[in-house]
Amino acid sequence: xxxxxxxxxxxxxxxxxxxxxxxxxxxxxxxxxxxxxxxxxxxxxxxxxxxxxxxxxxxxxxxxxxxxxxxxxxxxxxxxxxxxxxxxxxxxxxxxxxxxxxxxxxxxxxxxxxxxxxxxxxxxxxxxxxxxxxxxxxxxxxxxxxxxxxxxxxxxxxxxxxxxxxxxxxxxxxxxxxxxxxxxxxxxxxxxxxxxxxxxxxxxxxxxxxxxxxxxxxxxxxxxxxxxxxxxxxxxxxxxxxxxxxxxxxxxxxxxxxxxxxxxxxxxxxxxxxxxxxxxxxxxxxxxxxxxxxxxxxxxxxxxxxxxxxxxxxxxxxxxxxxxxxxxxxxxxxxxxxxxxxxxxxxxxxxxxxxxxxxxxxxxxxxxxxxxxxxxxxxxxxxxxxxxxxxxxxxxxxxxxxxxxxxxxxxxxxxxxxxxxxxxxxxxxxxxxxxxxxxxxxxxxxxxxxxxxxxxxxxxxxxxxxxxxxxxxxxxxxxxxxxxxxxxxxxxxxxxxxxxxxxxxxxxxxxxxxxxxxxxxxxxxxxxxxxxxxxxxxxxxxxxxxxxxxxxxxxxxxxxxxxxxxxxxxxxxxxxxxxxxxxxxxxxxxxxxxxxxxxxxxxxxxxxxxxxxxxxxxxxx
Ligand code: ADP
Numbered sequence: 001x002x003x004x005x006x007x008x009x010x011x012x013x014x015x016x017x018x019x020x021x022x023x024x025x026x027x028x029x030x031x032x033x034x035x036x037x038x039x040x041x042x043x044x045x046x047x048x049x050x051x052x053x054x055x056x057x058x059x060x061x062x063x064x065x066x067x068x069x070x071x072x073x074x075x076x077x078x079x080x081x082x083x084x085x086x087x088x089x090x091x092x093x094x095x096x097x098x099x100x101x102x103x104x105x106x107x108x109x110x111x112x113x114x115x116x117x118x119x120x121x122x123x124x125x126x127x128x129x130x131x132x133x134x135x136x137x138x139x140x141x142x143x144x145x146x147x148x149x150x151x152x153x154x155x156x157x158x159x160x161x162x163x164x165x166x167x168x169x170x171x172x173x174x175x176x177x178x179x180x181x182x183x184x185x186x187x188x189x190x191x192x193x194x195x196x197x198x199x200x201x202x203x204x205x206x207x208x209x210x211x212x213x214x215x216x217x218x219x220x221x222x223x224x225x226x227x228x229x230x231x232x233x234x235x236x237x238x239x240x241x242x243x244x245x246x247x248x249x250x251x252x253x254x255x256x257x258x259x260x261x262x263x264x265x266x267x268x269x270x271x272x273x274x275x276x277x278x279x280x281x282x283x284x285x286x287x288x289x290x291x292x293x294x295x296x297x298x299x300x301x302x303x304x305x306x307x308x309x310x311x312x313x314x315x316x317x318x319x320x321x322x323x324x325x326x327x328x329x330x331x332x333x334x335x336x337x338x339x340x341x342x343x344x345x346x347x348x349x350x351x352x353x354x355x356x357x358x359x360x361x362x363x364x365x366x367x368x369x370x371x372x373x374x375x376x377x378x379x380x381x382x383x384x385x386x387x388x389x390x391x392x393x394x395x396x397x398x399x400x401x402x403x404x405x406x407x408x409x410x411x412x413x414x415x416x417x418x419x420x421x422x423x424x425x426x427x428x429x430x431x432x433x434x435x436x437x438x439x440x441x442x443x444x445x446x447x448x449x450x451x452x453x454x455x456x457x458x459x460x461x462x463x464x465x466x467x468x469x470x471x472x473x474x475x476x477x478x479x480x481x482x483x484x485x486x487x488x489x490x491x492x493x494x495x496x497x498x499x500x501x502x503x504x505x506x507x508x509x510x511x512x513x514x515x516x517x518x519x520x521x522x523x524x525x526x527x528x529x530x531x532x533x534x535x536x537x538x539x540x541x542x543x544x545x546x547x548x549x550x551x552x553x554x555x556x557x558x559x560x561x562x563x564x565x566x567x568x569x570x571x572x573x574x575x576x577x578x579x580x581x582x583x584x585x586x587x588x589x590x591x592x593x594x595x596x597x598x599x600x601x602x603x604x605x606x607x608x609x610x611x612x613x614x615x616x617x618x619x620x621x
Pocket of ligand 1: 371400
């Protein structure tokens with residue numbers, strides 16, 4: 001397959017710090033001005049912060065050293081110390097707040113880019129990738145990744161960066177005054193960081209990852225059950241689905257609790273180190289004071305230094321927890337970012353130019369990537385320009401695969417598929433999609449207006465063109481009866497329309513697409529004969545002048561086609577016109593025909609058999 005997404009995002013090891021850093025850098029570098037302004041302001045605010053103990057100490061000294069009543073110079077010195085003290089606060093607040101404003105601008109731009117790009121890639125991943133990944137889980141991964149950036153980047157920029165730099169600044173300034181105290185603080189800080197990182201990596205990270213995976217499973221299960229809500233309703237299995245989700249949410253709650261509890265223990269260990277730091281730092285300074293080597297201002301300086309660094313360090317636990325969680329949650333979007341969906345035809349793809357619409361399967365061999373074996377082994381088939389061909393055969397005989405391969409939803413194992421002599425493996429995705437219009441068996445509609453749904457094949461279509469297409473598809477009349485006509489919103493996946501109506505919307509889409517090649521996957525479900533006739537009529541009009549391949553289930557359709565290909569276990573076992581095949585005694589098509597007739601005789605009288613047969617065919621008995 002073209003997309004190698006072998007890693008399952010929910011299991012295995014994390015993506016690692018280097019990949020996360022590369023990911024963040026790839027976004028930050030796109031907004032250099034905002035990023036550098038934010039960083040500059042943040043650094044300035046850190047400088048102000050580091051000055052805090054120094055100006056506090058000076059203020060205390062200015063007051064403590066003065067006699068009473070203070071001399072004019074001493075009063076002046078106290079006022080200057082106060083001005084510096086207040087100036088420090090104001091400077092800190094202004095720089096920190098403005099840096100946050102710029103940071104917000106950067107964050108929203110980056111988050112937008114993350115969600116846009118993850119969606120861009122995921123949309124283009126192969127059919128196979130999509131069929132093996134829950135839609136709901138993918139949606140969650142993308143949106144969660146966007147918010148994970150917020151948590152992660154905030155923690156790094158507003159948590160870790162100031163913490164580390166303030167630590168370095170304070171340690172340096174303490175070392176300048178009393179090298180021994182500075183060294184002690186340095187050792188304490190390193191011990192604190194070491195304990196924190198070790199415990200988190202060793203114990204918290206793996207538990208967090210389990211909890212994130214369990215959270216994804218909950219999301220996936222909800223999406224799955226909600227998507228199939230009609231099935232759930234029809235079997236009345238809501239309680240069973242409740243239980244299913246209950247098991248998964250229980251699993252999540254255990255894993256989350258386990259992860260959080262571990263984090264609490266880690267924080268206790270951190271506090272222990274912090275108390276030791278406090279004791280040592282202030283103990284040493286008191287000793288200097290008793291030896292007459294430290295002034296009251298120096299003690300105030302040491303105390304505020306401790307308060308400042310302990311304030312920052314106390315938050316390190318939260319930061320690391322957020323960082324870890326952010327890192328775990330952003331993994332999925334990083335994987336998306338690293339897995340660029342390739343153009344299946346490679347960089348040298350050329351546009352497909354269709355004139356007549358001649359289709360040739362040349363020795364095609366194919367097996368589904370996760371299937372049970374080869375569907376085709378050296379299949380040969382040829383559809384002439386403008387010809388109308390029906391594919392018939394039992395379920396599982398390989399009809400749908402034929403049309404999927406024509407749309408290049410999968411790569412072949414061997415052989416070629418040629419359209420007007422051009423190998424579709426080498427043409428661009430867009431040109432192929434433009435040349436082949438599909439009316440699927442179960443048309444999916446977007447939760448958008450009917451007009452938008454029809455115009456999907458040609459976004460620039462005028463309302464008149466949309467209406468014309470709807471008329472040709474025999475859909476105009478029922479749309480006219482809708483509350484808002486063409487502006488009526490269709491429920492998710494078109495559930496508010498009947499099957500027959502949805503099919504006619506899909507046919508209208510195909511009229512607008514106006515592609516030279518048409519693929520119709522006929523619905524197997526039964527329709528009332530009036531609707532059936534409207535659809536047949538619309539389909540006849542649509543097929544006119546186009547090479548058409550129909551995966552056919554109704555004899556009324558089959559009879560209209562120029563040629564019939566009978567599939568059996570991935571081989572074409574018989575081909576010819578309806579009359580030819582019916583004339584062939586002991587032929588496969590006749591047998592199939594007979595089985596279906598028997599089917600309706602035994603089954604539902606109103607033509608609701610598994611492979612529906614029209615009333616008129618039933619009349620042939
Ligand atoms: P038909 O349209 O005639 O009912 P298909 O072409 O859908 O048959 O299927 C042919 C064979 O390929 C069947 O055995 C089916 O189980 C298998 N198959 C179809 N789709 C997939 C898939 N996505 N993954 C694996 N096997 C598949």
